[in-house]
Amino acid sequence: MHMKQRLRRTMMFIPGNNPGMMRDAHIYGSDSLMFDLEDSVSMPEKDAARMLVYNALKTIDYGTTEIVVRINPLDTPYGKADIEAMVCAGAHVLRMPKTETAQDVRDCEAYIAEMEKKHGIPVGTTLMMAAIEGALGVINAYDIATASDRLIGIALGAEDFCANMKCQRTTTGAELQLARQTLVLAARAAGIDALDTVYSDVNNEEQLVYEATLVRDLGFDGKSVINPRQIGPVHKVFAPAAKDIEKARRIVAALKEAEARGSGVISLNGKMIDKPVVIRAQRVLELARVSGIISEED
Amino acid sequence: MELLKTGAAGTMESGDIYVEVDKGAGGVEIELQSTVASLYGRRIKEVISEVLKEQGVSSARITANDKGALDCTIRARVATALLRASEQGDSGWWKK
Amino acid sequence: MKNNIGHEIDQKLLDRMNFGLYGRDKDPRTAEKGKVHDSKMVASIEEAIKRSGLRDGMTISFHHHFRDGDQVLNQVMEVIAKLGIKNLKLAPSSLTAVHAPLVEHIKNGVVTSIESSGCRGTLADEISHGLMDTPVVFRSHGGRASAIADGRLHIDVAFLGATVSDEYGNASGTCLDESVENAAECGSLGYAKVDAQYADKVVIITNNIVAYPNAAGGIPGNQVDYVVKVDSIGDPAKISAGATRFTKNPRDLMIAEKAAQVIINSGYFKDGMSLQTGTGGASLAVTRFLTDAMLEQGVKARFALGGITGQMVKLHEMGLIDTLLDVQDFDVEAASSLRRNPNHHEIDGNTYASPFDRTAAINQLDVVILSALEIDTSFNVNVLVGSDGIIRGAIGGHPDTAAGAALTVIVSPLIRGRIPCVVDKVSTLCTDGALCDVLVTDAGVAVNPRRPEVAEALTKAGIRVTPIEQLKADAEAVVGKPDDLPFGEKVVALVTAPDGTVIDVVREICDND
Numbered sequence: 081m082h083m084k085q086r087l088r089r090t091m092m093f094i095p096g097n098n099p100g101m102m103r104d105a106h107i108y109g110s111d112s113l114m115f116d117l118e119d120s121v122s123m124p125e126k127d128a129a130r131m132l133v134y135n136a137l138k139t140i141d142y143g144t145t146e147i148v149v150r151i152n153p154l155d156t157p158y159g160k161a162d163i164e165a166m167v168c169a170g171a172h173v174l175r176m177p178k179t180e181t182a183q184d185v186r187d188c189e190a191y192i193a194e195m196e197k198k199h200g201i202p203v204g205t206t207l208m209m210a211a212i213e214g215a216l217g218v219i220n221a222y223d224i225a226t227a228s229d230r231l232i233g234i235a236l237g238a239e240d241f242c243a244n245m246k247c248q249r250t251t252t253g254a255e256l257q258l259a260r261q262t263l264v265l266a267a268r269a270a271g272i273d274a275l276d277t278v279y280s281d282v283n284n285e286e287q288l289v290y291e292a293t294l295v296r297d298l299g300f301d302g303k304s305v306i307n308p309r310q311i312g313p314v315h316k317v318f319a320p321a322a323k324d325i326e327k328a329r330r331i332v333a334a335l336k337e338a339e340a341r342g343s344g345v346i347s348l349n350g351k352m353i354d355k356p357v358v359i360r361a362q363r364v365l366e367l368a369r370v371s372g373i374i375s376e377e378d
Numbered sequence: 379m380e381l382l383k384t385g386a387a388g389t390m391e392s393g394d395i396y397v398e399v400d401k402g403a404g405g406v407e408i409e410l411q412s413t414v415a416s417l418y419g420r421r422i423k424e425v426i427s428e429v430l431k432e433q434g435v436s437s438a439r440i441t442a443n444d445k446g447a448l449d450c451t452i453r454a455r456v457a458t459a460l461l462r463a464s465e466q467g468d469s470g471w472w473k474k
Numbered sequence: 475m476k477n478n479i480g481h482e483i484d485q486k487l488l489d490r491m492n493f494g495l496y497g498r499d500k501d502p503r504t505a506e507k508g509k510v511h512d513s514k515m516v517a518s519i520e521e522a523i524k525r526s527g528l529r530d531g532m533t534i535s536f537h538h539h540f541r542d543g544d545q546v547l548n549q550v551m552e553v554i555a556k557l558g559i560k561n562l563k564l565a566p567s568s569l570t571a572v573h574a575p576l577v578e579h580i581k582n583g584v585v586t587s588i589e590s591s592g593c594r595g596t597l598a599d600e601i602s603h604g605l606m607d608t609p610v611v612f613r614s615h616g617g618r619a620s621a622i623a624d625g626r627l628h629i630d631v632a633f634l635g636a637t638v639s640d641e642y643g644n645a646s647g648t649c650l651d652e653s654v655e656n657a658a659e660c661g662s663l664g665y666a667k668v669d670a671q672y673a674d675k676v677v678i679i680t681n682n683i684v685a686y687p688n689a690a691g692g693i694p695g696n697q698v699d700y701v702v703k704v705d706s707i708g709d710p711a712k713i714s715a716g717a718t719r720f721t722k723n724p725r726d727l728m729i730a731e732k733a734a735q736v737i738i739n740s741g742y743f744k745d746g747m748s749l750q751t752g753t754g755g756a757s758l759a760v761t762r763f764l765t766d767a768m769l770e771q772g773v774k775a776r777f778a779l780g781g782i783t784g785q786m787v788k789l790h791e792m793g794l795i796d797t798l799l800d801v802q803d804f805d806v807e808a809a810s811s812l813r814r815n816p817n818h819h820e821i822d823g824n825t826y827a828s829p830f831d832r833t834a835a836i837n838q839l840d841v842v843i844l845s846a847l848e849i850d851t852s853f854n855v856n857v858l859v860g861s862d863g864i865i866r867g868a869i870g871g872h873p874d875t876a877a878g879a880a881l882t883v884i885v886s887p888l889i890r891g892r893i894p895c896v897v898d899k900v901s902t903l904c905t906d907g908a909l910c911d912v913l914v915t916d917a918g919v920a921v922n923p924r925r926p927e928v929a930e931a932l933t934k935a936g937i938r939v940t941p942i943e944q945l946k947a948d949a950e951a952v953v954g955k956p957d958d959l960p961f962g963e964k965v966v967a968l969v970t971a972p973d974g975t976v977i978d979v980v981r982e983i984c985d986n987d
Contacts, residue, residue, distance in 0.1 A: 417893070
């Protein structure tokens with residue numbers, strides 16, 4: 081079964097009706113790939129995209145990359161067919177667009193469970209994530225984040241959010257500040273991931289890095305990307321600094337020492353270390369490993 | 379599966395295949411243009427025939443313009459063209 | 475015996491020393507003092523052809539420094555055809571897609587054989603379908619230059635386009651005269667310099683006559699017989715086309731970044747190194763990814779060689795490459811650098827890559843990065859024939875530099891469209907796999923088993939090395955196993971190694987049903 085907890089620094093969008101991009105989208109090293117059946121697919125092509133992504137997921141070996149599919153909302157004529165097809169295709173995570181309430185999540189989960197039963201797939205196999213793209217969704221963020229055990233995270237969709245808020249995207253991100261903080265707070269309270277929105281000017285690396293740094297500092301786990309060229313810069317932002325790695329190493333070493341002593345009390349330089357500090361240190365080392373800063377043996 | 383009208387799917391983009399199907403005049407007739415004809419022309423026709431066979435289509439005329447699509451794309455485009463030609467929904471298509 | 479000015483000189487002495495007497499044995503030219511103003515200018519291409527003595531059965535040459543923008547070859551061939559001259563051997567340094575009109579000249583018997591580095595477009599397609607009775611001979615740049623020098627390829631008349639020339643035939647690919655508008659600058663005339671040196675007759679074709687002296691380098695007037703001014707010699711916009719612009723393609727960028735990592739950790743990345751990059755987006759982009767490491771590690775290159783790019787010029791101007799040795803320029807920035815930067819030098823094809831001169835520049839090369847259409851599990855490379863069996867490339871300097879460089883890095887995507895690039899056996903062999911050391915693809919890095927020390931260095935640096943057979947299997951897993959190409963029996967081209975021996979043949983391609 082797919083891991084609920086994993087690294088999600090980057091999730092790369094792949095338009096669902098574009099076979100040219102599907103063949104080897106995983107080689108660029110994004111942590112997750114998100115095949116889109118929703119906004120990037122015109123209504124007359126919804127059936128074709130669904131069929132294409134279904135066949136791609138059945139055939140192409142994407143290695144260890146997490147496979148996410150953005151489905152159409154359940155209240156459209158496409159949502160249910162998307163769910164059945166993608167549950168069968170073995171998508172790891174279904175991403176619900178425009179999530180407004182906890183009930184949206186529960187409705188979607190119920191239909192996923194029904195399809196898993198229908199096709200003899202263990203109930204609970206398919207995970208979910210919820211994209212929050214409007215004011216109501218932000219207000220309900222914690223309820224949404226805790227509405228299903230299948231949820232791996234919540235994500236912000238900025239374009240729809242700004243349209244809904246009657247505001248514009250700005251370079252400072254002031255318009256998203258509260259939404260971002262609310263989302264990350266809800267995600268942390270629910271124990272799931274918080275994922276940031278896309279930055280769509282692929283030629284402006286400076287602003288991409290600015291946004292990635294901003295959301296990293298807020299506590300987000302990662303950022304959605306729309307082009308392979310955005311992956312490297314975002315991963316670099318999320319890679320831990322040398323002094324943090326060093327500190328994390330010492331903490332994890334202290335943990336191992338405590339375990340060897342059979343003691344529950346971890347201490348470093350005479351100070352007691354709390355469990356959250358240990359967890360954070362382990363996460364820093366994992367990030368450092370996948371960023372290629374330290375080797376696998378570390 | 380019964381083909382009621384002409385069904386088409388796919389695009390002329392690189393990595394895709396544009397497929398048109400109609401009932402034809404008995405038997406399966408495949409007209410293929412491909413940028414990789416000499417290397418994969420035989421395989422592409424094989425894949426198209428496989429999908430027709432799986433759907434129990436014994437009479438069809440297929441016109442395909444391939445731009446280097448992988449087998450899974452060819453399958454998907456032929457399937458979509460067939461579903462559109464038969465005016466059948468895709469429920470019942472999905473398998474674990 | 476007195477000379478005409480009255481100084482005594484003994485005739486016996488002149489006889490013994492085999493000298494003539496001033497004023498008696500030669501015209502002292504006093505009568506025409508200050509009045510000689512000869513010119514090599516002729517009125518038209520037609521007149522130049524007639525005066526050159528070109529006749530049936532001879533060999534003519536051109537250069538490809540204007541690449542897809544070239545207008546010289548087609549103009550000259552049209553006049554030659556009109557004059558009714560037949561049965562020529564055409565031996566340009568290379569041919570591009572703009573040379574499609576040659577198909578008619580071949581059908582009409584004007585041209586009956588071709589020697590070139592490469593061929594593209596309609597002409598290549600026709601040749602692959604058996605247009606010519608005599609197989610085309612493909613030579614590498616170094617192979618061609620040496621064949622011209624030692625007479626295996628004798629050129630009767632060379633028609634050489636130049637950005638500017640003076641009336642004495644001092645001709646160049648750069649223009650120092652700022653008053654010249656719309657100069658079609660191509661930079662180095664490295665390949666053409668060999669033709670000028672060895673051809674029996676040399677005709678310079680230019681659209682700009684500048685006042686003597688044109689001291690921009692290129693071809694010296696004393697190798698030139700005639701100069702023709704025409705309206706246009708090349709389309710400047712297309713001279714630097716051919717996709718040498720800096721790529722934004724994420725796949726090429728990823729390959730380039732990996733290739734840079736390979737070079738940095740190969741053991742050859744050190745102060746005083748030398749390097750060359752071939753054509754193709756990934757190959758050209760490697761330079762950019764080397765820059766940071768050069769700055770961080772204090773590594774400067776002694777020289778960069780071969781086809782020079784704007785990226786190379788940038789590194790040169792940053793002080794990261796001391797000297798540019800330039801046989802051709804891939805873009806406008808490089809072409810203009812040649813006239814701007816004193817340590818940017820124009821070199822000819824033999825100085826660059828003669829296979830018989832063990833002091834040719836390639837032998838000083840540490841690292842070369844080269845592209846491939848196909849590479850097989852023995853690291854043999856095809857750069858000439860496309861996946862459809864049709865000629866669509868050029869040997870260029872591929873085998874020359876692969877042989878000379880201490881480390882030869884081949885860059886290629888694993889798959890193009892549905893076409894696997896790593897295969898069991900290349901359809902056409904251009905460069906011996908024994909000369910190719912590392913393959914960098916978007917799906918992994920493979921090292922030639924002949925170079926275990928390189929594999930070890932990369933592995934130690936944390937770069938995963940994959941057996942090339944595995945890469946081939948990975949490609950096939952995605953695209954499926956292709957059928958064999960429908961080649962016929964007729965040989966349409968010989969592929970020669972730099973030393974002039976035949977390394978492979980290209981056969982006629984048959985159309986599918």
